[in-house]
Amino acid sequence: MNKVLEYFKQIYTKPIFQKITVYGWIYNYEYQLIGSALPYLFEKLDITENLAFPTNTNRPQTIKEKKYIVIHDTGDTSLGRGAKYWSQVVKEQKYENKLYEASFQYVVGNDGIYHNIPDDEVAYHAGDGTKYDYTLYDTHIKQANDCKLTIKEGYYYINGQNTNIKVPDAPKALTTSDLNDNGILCVVQNGTYHLGETYFNQTYQKIANRGGNNNGIGIEMCIDEKTDLYLNYQRLAKLCAMLLDKYHLDLSSIRPHHYFSGKDCPMTARKNHLWDHFMKLVEVEKAVLSFIKEGYEINLIPKSSNILSSGRIINDCHNICFIVTTKKDNIEESYEFSWESPSC
Ligand SMILES: [Zn+2]
Incomplete structure (x- = not known):
């Protein structure tokens, strides 16, 4: 068995199955979080460029070295408030007809990943101002x-x-x-x-770190009602893995918004203790990305009807069965995973 299949075998665990509360600024909702067949999303990273206008005040076009990836969630649980919606808010700097002064590099949702501000530019999302750089x-x-x-x-x-x-x-x-x-x-x-x-954040009454706005790549994750939340976490993890690789950063570069201001953000991940699980997803995405860069083609073939080719589990997670295939230098290999259980 090659090292890719060996790796998948090693990381294969019972998918997460957890009732959570999703926290929004307008309303909260209860949600059944269901993991995937493997903690890797079998889908290509697909990013839609939708950059904010250079004349916007939320895009100062200041170039800074990036040291962090700053994770947020939108806090917007309303139906239909996906990635495209929030990307347009940044692009037009308008939220419900009022000036929207914040900005972030990316927003991740079920409807895709949108890129709003170039990675090397400053954006306004971390709440730590722009006066101080990473020092x-x-x-x-x-x-x-x-x-x-x-x-x-x-x-x-x-x-x-x-x-x-x-x-x-x-x-x-x-x-x-x-x-x-x-x-x-x-x-x-x-x-x-x-x-x-460091500085003392007056709003949240916490000692926090500088460098979020200047030296961070800000990413918002959508939490709109009826979204497949776990898919968003996996896409977020895949995006993070790509950025870590591209900018030669390590896992410790990924920090929650809270680290830079004391704000309870990303609130749903924080309150439901999902941060460590999310970081595990990033670790797996990063490892698999390195296999792909070595030339491996990796796919999942569902064998039971409750799994999609992305690895997402739909409806229930009884009797999971799937095959992972790899191809490199015309050598094809596969391994079948099956798991029988009355419930997750
Ligand atoms: Zn935030």
């Missing part, structure tokens, strides 16, 4: 197993040692509990910990 400050603290960050008397501490880096200005004395849920940027360079630029 690292050397703490001179030697690398250990883990970068455990705390705050004491106005300074950041790593693993109990004072970094001599002050916490940002705030109307109150900041403590460790004021950090956003995803922490602050801490990377190792030349054997010592370096911290990123």
